[in-house]
Amino acid sequence: MAFIEVSNMKKSYGKLDVLKQISFDVNKNDVVAVIGPSGSGKSTMLRSLVHLEEVNGGSIRVGDDYLVKDGVYSKPQEIKQITTRMGMVFQHFNLFPHLTVKENLELAPRLVKRESVAEIKSRSTDLLEKVGLIDRANAYPANLSGGQKQRVAIARALMMNPEIMLFDEPTSALDPELTGEVLQVMKRLAQEHMTMIVVTHEMGFAKEVANRVMFMDNGEIIESGHPAEMFSNPQFERTKAFLSRQ
Ligand code: ADP
Numbered sequence: 001m002a003f004i005e006v007s008n009m010k011k012s013y014g015k016l017d018v019l020k021q022i023s024f025d026v027n028k029n030d031v032v033a034v035i036g037p038s039g040s041g042k043s044t045m046l047r048s049l050v051h052l053e054e055v056n057g058g059s060i061r062v063g064d065d066y067l068v069k070d071g072v073y074s075k076p077q078e079i080k081q082i083t084t085r086m087g088m089v090f091q092h093f094n095l096f097p098h099l100t101v102k103e104n105l106e107l108a109p110r111l112v113k114r115e116s117v118a119e120i121k122s123r124s125t126d127l128l129e130k131v132g133l134i135d136r137a138n139a140y141p142a143n144l145s146g147g148q149k150q151r152v153a154i155a156r157a158l159m160m161n162p163e164i165m166l167f168d169e170p171t172s173a174l175d176p177e178l179t180g181e182v183l184q185v186m187k188r189l190a191q192e193h194m195t196m197i198v199v200t201h202e203m204g205f206a207k208e209v210a211n212r213v214m215f216m217d218n219g220e221i222i223e224s225g226h227p228a229e230m231f232s233n234p235q236f237e238r239t240k241a242f243l244s245r246q
């Protein structure tokens with residue numbers, strides 16, 4: 001059984017159908033790269049998975065639990081349990097500006113109060129080491145580079161021990177010379193078998209790290225497949241046209 005199963009997911013804003021009954025699976029350890037033109041529904045798809053948007057139809061199953069089944073959402077408590085299993089990283093970092101790096105990492109786990117402060121502190125130290133920012137633990141976001149901010153955002157998402165990480169164009173807001181350090185952290189996560197869905201324009205990353213590429217256009221998944229095959233032999237004109245512009 002797939003870890004995540006999305007079936008006939010539908011989302012519209014008024015008359016605009018942003019997601020037209022899309023279906024896909026994500027298995028444990030998958031790294032799925034989602035590509036496609038601006039406005040094709042990539043962010044809406046990702047945001048729907050973590051309940052930042054509510055869909056107008058279809059189902060999202062995570063493990064044994066349904067976030068939404070045939071358009072009917074589960075109870076708030078269940079939704080919360082499901083969404084805390086997923087970590088999300090945004091294009092614009094969304095760090096808390098008034099908190100230090102370390103405080104950004106520790107806030108959510110402390111609010112949940114499932115663990116001792118010592119455990120939380122030890123994990124934030126480990127994760128800051130992992131993303132190469134232990135020396136910036138007491139800095140404020142304003143004093144970090146974009147690449148550093150994004151690495152903090154990744155570490156913060158990992159603090160909740162997610163079973164899957166969702167990335168929405170994590171390097172699109174960065175100066176080109178800073179994208180590498182973020183992609184490197186993501187690549188290492190993939191090597192450690194983190195399940196990931198990555199919306200990205202970084203075709204190199206998709207080719208090298210993803211085991212599946214999903215091409216979206218106009219609210220639909222046009223095709224999906226292994227990166228080597230899809231990049232060398234796209235099956236649809238729309239995919240060809242998009243890839244030739246990259
Ligand atoms: P992508 O991430 O692929 O660029 P989005 O998911 O952000 O695409 O957007 C898909 C479509 O939905 C676009 O046409 C966008 O203008 C529209 N859209 C997104 N969010 C909203 C919203 N809150 N209200 C109305 N339209 C929206």
Ligand code: MG
Nearest residue numbers: 042043044169
């Ligand atoms: Mg987007």
